[in-house]
Amino acid sequence: MTLDRSTRVVLLAAISATIAGLLLAAHPRSGSAQEGQGAADARGTAAAVQAFYNQTNGVRSSFYQTYYNKLYDRYDRSRGTVTFKKPGKMRWEYNRPNGKVIAADGTQLTVYTPGDAGERGQCFRQQMSAHQLPQAFSFLTGTGRLEEDFTFRLLDPARQGYGEGYVLELTPREPSPHYERILFYVMKQNGRPTGVVRRVLIVDSAGNRNRFDFSNMEWNPRTTASSFRFSPPAGVRCVTP
Numbered sequence: 001m002t003l004d005r006s007t008r009v010v011l012l013a014a015i016s017a018t019i020a021g022l023l024l025a026a027h028p029r030s031g032s033a034q035e036g037q038g039a040a041d042a043r044g045t046a047a048a049v050q051a052f053y054n055q056t057n058g059v060r061s062s063f064y065q066t067y068y069n070k071l072y073d074r075y076d077r078s079r080g081t082v083t084f085k086k087p088g089k090m091r092w093e094y095n096r097p098n099g100k101v102i103a104a105d106g107t108q109l110t111v112y113t114p115g116d117a118g119e120r121g122q123c124f125r126q127q128m129s130a131h132q133l134p135q136a137f138s139f140l141t142g143t144g145r146l147e148e149d150f151t152f153r154l155l156d157p158a159r160q161g162y163g164e165g166y167v168l169e170l171t172p173r174e175p176s177p178h179y180e181r182i183l184f185y186v187m188k189q190n191g192r193p194t195g196v197v198r199r200v201l202i203v204d205s206a207g208n209r210n211r212f213d214f215s216n217m218e219w220n221p222r223t224t225a226s227s228f229r230f231s232p233p234a235g236v237r238c239v240t241p
Helices: 005-023 039-054 134-140
Strands: 058-069 074-085 089-094 101-105 108-113 122-127 150-155 165-172 181-189 192-203 209-219
Touching: 039 150, 039 165, 039 181, 039 192, 165 192
Parallel strands: none
Antiparallel strands: 058 074, 058 209, 074 089, 089 101, 101 108, 108 122, 150 165, 165 181, 181 192, 192 209
């Protein structure tokens, strides 16, 4: 069994959006970034985001995902909840009719996709050390830093339709075949970046766009080790490459 394109897209989004989820916060920090200024301000905005990531151990949040397929000019939308905890633990649960589950316990990644009526669905497991997206994943686990993995620039928030703050574009220093750039939509207060990331947009080289909006955040929720493991329904066989 290999992951189909839609599942790979969700995995990439899950990893990158989990990064963003760890960055969401509710208190301003000092900074000097202003709309339309240069690279130094982009780095300052990234530093504010990094600081919030560093002070957070876990979060539970609702999410709303909008995926745009450029080839077919089609939008797919879904909702769900995500819980994650450092280092490298996460669980994404998509509401019906999607029903997909993505779980990582810090060692193993499990992806479950329900089948259509009368079908058993699919389950895929893989050791996270062998994951195809180590750059993004290293930051998720707390072993990477934004300034080491990405270059930054600030985009015009008015053109991006975001009047609440800054739009920080992250471009990987090492090109990835899975995504071309990531946009963090960062809130501001008193003309400065707070570090609060309210939205993440992932753009690949084909022009597909995967957007996540977060809400109802709960910080440092109580979790157990079993919270980040998933056992598929009876009759579904998990394949490990």
